Amino acid sequence: MRGQSSLEYLLIIGVALIILASITIIRVINPASEGSSDVMRVSQARSTCDSIAEMINGVYGDAQGATRTTLVHLSGTWNLRMTKNPAKLWLSISVSYGTENLDDNLRYSFDGSLLTIPGGSYPVIVDWPSNGNEGISMVDNKIYIHINPPTGGEK
Numbered sequence: 361m362r363g364q365s366s367l368e369y370l371l372i373i374g375v376a377l378i379i380l381a382s383i384t385i386i387r388v389i390n391p392a393s394e395g396s397s398d399v400m401r402v403s404q405a406r407s408t409c410d411s412i413a414e415m416i417n418g419v420y421g422d423a424q425g426a427t428r429t430t431l432v433h434l435s436g437t438w439n440l441r442m443t444k445n446p447a448k449l450w451l452s453i454s455v456s457y458g459t460e461n462l463d464d465n466l467r468y469s470f471d472g473s474l475l476t477i478p479g480g481s482y483p484v485i486v487d488w489p490s491n492g493n494e495g496i497s498m499v500d501n502k503i504y505i506h507i508n509p510p511t512g513g514e515k
Contacts, residue, residue, distance in 0.1 A: 398455040401436045405462050408432040409451040412440070412505070413464035415486040416449065420468045420509060427487040432503075434479055440496060440503070441473040442466070468509045472496040477503075 415428040434453060441450040447469035451462045474496045482498075486505045494508040 394456050397435075398457070398460075401434070401453055401455055402460050402462075404434050405438065405451050405453040405460065408434055408438075409449060409462045409464050412451075412484055412486070413449045413466055415484070416469075416505060416507060417467045419486045419488050419507060420466075422488075424488045424490060427485065429483055429485045431481060431483050433481040434477075436479050438477050438479070439473065439475045440477065442469045442471065442496065442505075444469050444471050468507060470494050470507070474498055474503065 411430050411432060415430060419426045419428055436454045438454070439450075439452040441452075442448070443450065447466040449464045449466055449469070452459050453462075472495050477498070480501075482501060482503050484503045484505065486507070488507050488509070492508050494506045495504075496506075497504050
């Protein structure tokens with residue numbers, strides 16, 4: 361009888377240890393995967409911010425009538441803002457701990473924004489139209505950035 365109760369105690373303790381180990385492993389793995397997802401989102405956002413800023417600066421350098429296009433992909437909800445003073449492009453992306461804000465310097469900018477863009481792939485078209493309009497907009501899942509710097513190289 362004593363051998364049987366010792367075996368039962370060992371079995372109960374063994375099952376309890378297995379359950380405890382399972383819970384511990386799940387708690388260790390879940391934050392790690394969440395962290396890697398955040399790193400991926402911030403990396404995508406940095407690449408997107410750099411690419412869009414490079415296109416805006418390129419169109420500004422090419423003069424009126426210039427157009428550049430790229431395809432960007434972000435996994436999380438994001439915001440795109442441009443500020444005139446300072447001349448910067450701002451990209452904010454949602455991550456598990458809140459919002460990560462990234463920025464790039466621009467040679468020319470204006471005050472405008474496009475908020476709450478769902479995650480996904482989007483063509484971004486930057487142009488300097490001859491009609492003089494400037495702004496940021498989304499039409500048919502395409503993001504348009506129209507710049508219209510003053511003539512004479514002023515900012």
